[in-house]
Amino acid sequence: MNELLLVVTIAGERVALAAAAVESVVELDALTPVPRAAPHVAGLSALRSRVLTVIDCKRSLELGDSDCSDGIREAAVVEFDGHHYALIVDLVEDVVEALSEPAPVRAAMGAGWERVAQGMVDTETGPLLLVDVAALIAGTAEAKAA
């Protein structure tokens, strides 16, 4: 059986997340900011009495801020290392089946994409970049530390 992928749009680009890692897709309203935290940590939100750490994927990729003016943001909820995170994306599209194993992208991508990319997968709707959730969560801190 092929792996299922969640297709989302981050910074105008359609990318894929491993669907197995995503618990649910939610719409976030109120965010509690976390002063002094890394820039890609957009804040905290509560989902069913759990605290979600909200990650702004756009900022994690150093591609600017997500537009939060309309107040409602779509986010994919993932659990990583015992903590729950909500990844803010522009749009959640669909779940598709991966038709290939991830293959390295040999062309030069943006620095942010380079860091989070796990490779390119073929789908029915064409090739998509598979994004590593852990790298999104780690954000730029890891890049800086390295």
Next chain:
Amino acid sequence: MDDLIADFVAECREMLEALGGEIVAWEAEPDDRARLDSIFRFVHTVKGNCGFFEFPRLEALSHAAEDALADVRAGRRHPDGNLVSAVLAIIDRIAEMISAIEAGEEMPAGDDSSLIDSLAPGAEGVAAPVAVAVADGQGRASAPRTIRLSVELLDRVMSTVSDMVLARNELARRLRESPTDVPVDGAFERLSAIIADMRDAITRTRMQRIENLFVGLPRMVRDLSAELGKQVLVDIEGGDVELDREMIEMIRDPLTHIIRNAVDHGIEKPAERLKAGKREIGILAVSARQSGNQILIDIHDDGRGIDGKRLVDKAVSAGILEKGDAAQLSPREQLALIFEAGLSTAKEVTSISGRGVGMDVVRSNIERIGGIVEVDSRLGEGTRMTLRVPLTLTIIPALTVSIDGQHFAIPRSAIEEIVRANGESVTLEHLGGAGVATIRGRRVPEVSLAEILGINSAIEERDRTLIVLRPAGGDVYALSVDRIHDHEELVVKPAAPAVMATGLYAGTTLADDGSPILLFDPAGLAQVGGIKLEAQERSARIADGPAAAVSKATAVLLFRALDGSRRALRLAVVDRIEEVAVSTVKDAAGQLRVQLGEAILPLAGAVGAPLGDGKVRLFRLNDGAHEIGYAFAEVIDFATVDNDIIHAERPGEVSGVSLINGEPAELVDAHWLFANHVGAARAAEPMVCRLPSDDPWMQNMLRPIVEAAGYRVVGDEHEGDADLVIAAQGAEVPGEAMKNTIWLRAEPDAAGKKDDSIYRYDRAGLLMALKTAGAGRGK
């Protein structure tokens, strides 16, 4: 005691169950180190616990198995089939005995020597196990009304209840928005109250006061120290810190190990202590407190400390450490070697500790729950072990504050006081950009929460509120916040690493309205705010206590006497505290006496006060040669007398009064106590003094003084000779006793020169006369 045994049985059963698979696996593969270790730990635990409960057979069995396994662990012996079978046979026997204990039966009779012998290298196979009748399933004592639940289940219930609270909040919002009937509101109110109750109850199922863990310690230390011939005073603090039940269970063993080690290896024998210039009684201080997102449990003894160099030598000879590396270790790293497996500085193996299990097990147990063990020791001065365990799921009382509309929580344990920045006793100054707040004459560094967080606050500095914080192990500082909101009890969960990386927060929690709140770590705030915290030696009070006693202030134990008065006793004379049944207190041989084990001690402090029924607590006082008991109601505190002492007008149980901790307290005259209670009792053949039986004054007022001076008081009807006669002036005294008579007169002034009588309230004169008469007989 029964509780302890039940705990012990439950623990053994659990270990046995867990061990079931390991035993089989070990049998198949005797070289498997991990299996060997867990079996070893089991017998070690059983051995350690048996020491307290007097199960000699269990102890002998487990000790023997432990010895054999220790050899295997140290590589001195190869685990062959015989050894494996012998160990397994012993574990089976232990299981049988534990079943018997659980059923409340007498320990089955039997001889274990064949089992023990079969452990010896080269022994012929295992003797067929002697069948021990175990009534399994029948005739078992009725089980207590408790059940064991998995913590996951509780977690699930708790999370459901939290969801329920959120759903209720949502419903409340909806109800507010739409017009509703009164009955609906009423029903909703009731639902809310029930949910609140339920949440409370569910939360409590997981929380336990750490007291539950501490309550058995004094007894354990007492037994241990008695066995080892040492004197140890246990000082326990912070029992009201609440900790996750599971956490408490996880800490229990490590804590027990550490305390055993402290008593066994740390605290010296009384003679050694005296030689080293310490008090005879070792102090073992156990304290728990909350610090940021951790619970800290300190175990501090004032014993001989750990010799880091010896540890290094041991580690090198045991092959744990390379010689080259050894030279580069810092003192702290040297001490940390005690956590290495198979390393112990104890010279001999005792039944209590000293095999180098213990500390490595302690560390692995604590680390398994995400905690840290730290050790700090000074040779000759003592050792401090600190267990830091995470606060996960612990409930913290917290204060919510806000800055620019955003709410945060501050753990209440760190808050010393809250003052308004524009209050009368507060001045704020800026020196080179740094804030300094002077609060009632005390200068403390001040930081603005807005600055630390990089948030702009709309509120003027003057109008903010200052929270004076004392982070764990640090100095105070003031934090200015916009507004203070509420005290709340929060269930704190660790935050994601990206949030924790700021160093500011201890965790996250959900407020009652379901929105997330960040909990600050006061020490982290200070650090980010650039405040220099000078680490304070928390144990300074304990470590410096004895020295201070010599220099100026006298360390005393403040307590409430049976009659309710506030009294203090010099700490040095208090040997330990005992609790005895009231029935052991008897009026015998002229005074109250209490039976403590084999000894019968004179009992003071109980005269004229009701003992009540049940238990009475008493201090065991020691002057180096004699012991007496002193009954009291409760211990208030340790304190020092640094105020002037107003001396009592005449000697008595209370030598004076002084202000201690701001309130007057009577100082108990230990010398007087011993003089009165021991002096009389010690005279091998007390001298006899005759007092007129029909003179109430003599009997009531004089008699105690005479008895205190070491006389046995008899009445007129006494047939034999009296060494001394006391009579009122003018009374008739038989001729032959005349020369040994003390005459008392009722008037202060003597009638004339020839009058050698003594005024009856001339205490000094009386005592002198009593003494002279006693000395006269001695010749």
